[in-house]
Amino acid sequence: MKTYKYSELSESELRELVQRNVDPANEIRTIVEEIIANVRKHGDNALLEYAYKFDKVELQKLYLDKDELAELASTLQTEQKAALETAYNNIRKFHSAQLKAEDKIETMPGVTCWREARAIERVGLYIPGGSAVLPSTLLMLGIPAQIAGCKEIVVCSPPQKSGKVNAFIAYVAQLLGVEKIYLAGGAQAVAAMAYGTKTIPAVDKIFGPGNQFVTKAKTIIQSTTTCAIDMPAGPSEVLIIADETSNPEFIAADLLAQAEHGADSQSILVATSRVIIDSAIDAMERQLPVLPRAEIAGKAIENSYAVLVNDLKQAMAFSNLYAPEHLILATENWQQITGDIVNAGSIFLGNLTPESVGDYASGTNHTLPTSAYARAYSGVSVDSFVKKITFQHITPDGIKNIGPSVEILAELEGLHAHKNAVSVRLEKNK
Structure with a gap:
């Protein structure tokens, strides 16, 4: 697993580093x-x-x-x-x-809007x-x-x-x-x-x-x-943020857990200490050979990397740029940085929360955005299976209250039939 030093990477090099699953030749x-x-x-x-x-x-x-x-x-x-x-x-x-x-919302007297x-x-x-x-x-x-x-x-x-x-x-x-x-x-x-x-x-x-x-x-x-x-959910990935309070054995296990999904999976370690990086890599080398899917996991690890950062804030800056499907904050200090999370599919807090629990049985959904789509997509939820339809109801008082504003707006846009649809109602409800 290759290690990069965050402070030595230019902005273009950082953006190139976080790219994955491209199909340049179509x-x-x-x-x-x-x-x-x-x-x-x-x-x-x-x-x-x-x-x-x-x-x-x-x-x-x-x-x-x-x-x-x-x-x-x-x-x-x-x-x-x-x-x-x-x-x-x-x-x-x-x-x-x-x-x-x-809830139903009365936006002004006689004008009620809601979603179902x-x-x-x-x-x-x-x-x-x-x-x-x-x-x-x-x-x-x-x-x-x-x-x-x-x-x-x-x-x-x-x-x-x-x-x-x-x-x-x-x-x-x-x-x-x-x-x-x-x-x-x-x-x-x-x-x-x-x-x-x-x-x-x-x-x-x-x-x-x-x-x-x-x-x-x-x-x-x-x-x-x-x-x-x-969503465009492709090969799986994990990014782990670690510091001196992390457990290298746990980190190695989590990196390998993601790697065994497939050779095109990615397992990224972002740590504030080179000692932690080296210790986690050593632990992976001990754990990998005994895995039934060692060959697959090994190929994924070859395509993965570690990033050495100065502090947890810098680690989170890299994580937000990468926008991981799974983000593990493998630190006792996770409360310090959760507010800085912008892009991630699902988050696992502390040293005793492996990504595996979310994959199987904690209750959260494991169908998540990958390949940086966490910048714009959420994971699957009940909302994914429904449509939210808007409703509105206007009373006689409501058409009097809102009608003049709609007439003005329709006229300034040059849509006179829109204006007329309100005007005929106002005329009937004088």
Whole structure:
């Protein structure tokens, strides 16, 4: 892991350092556009071909039904089901508090305005299943969709070598009341949910993380169809801020936890002490070899780096520029800098709060903006699954109070029909 000294980097060098997941030659875009066009034209047949090409499985059909999911779920051990249920309950408890009715506001006498939430009718959930199978993502997406009241929840996940999905995903589907999972992955799954096929319904909004191909497919779909997306959530990342109160063993474990997601993940350490950096790197070298996904994690660490800063304020300045998906304040002094956080997806405070708890069971959502999109996007919540519709009601007194102002504003904009829509009402309500 290479180490940079913050004070020696120019502004342009800093901005170059925080760049990631770029596709300068548009190679990924070209591949993804071909996949989208093929799925749009050939539908199910294209999905079956891609399952054979990418997932190395010859499917007879593109979904698992309720009975097949129940059979898979029945293979789980009691403690495994209990762990998933703990996560389900905590996530549901946290997200249930997000669905709140807003007050009606009388902006002036007789003029009342308010907003009401309406669930998005049909949503698509993409659950990755490549190098790691993520039942936790189905919990993170399915629960807020359930709370929001979405009428139809379409779930796509890549088939395993068995031609089915992981038993953990099947059990989560049972917890959520999802009776069918579609066997499609990658950009082709995104295309199927956007355009619809004979088997997979088209949806109004697509959710879920994925690799650069999934992310590119989502961004293309959003700009070329009426189907919306949650955010451009690509390869995962963590940034850890550390000082002399940090525990190097904990830091190493957290860096590796993020790195094992994929070779294109990033684990960034920003520390006020070179001793802490060196100690964390040494600890990583001890912890890495025993990990089952050591090869993947090792590649990610090669693409990661450390930054030596003068103090926590400087560390936070770098973090805000990087805009991490996950931000760990691995310091006893975290209260000093939380007010300076501007850009981050989800934050973990203190030495005893690993990012893993947010990934699985604390209750917060782990579907978060990556690749610096935390500068403009929030993580998934119940709000992501609803539309906020505005209402207004005008009484006879209200039209008298607000009408003259609207007439003047409409006239100065040259929109006389707008003015007239008010004038005829004022004339009738003299």
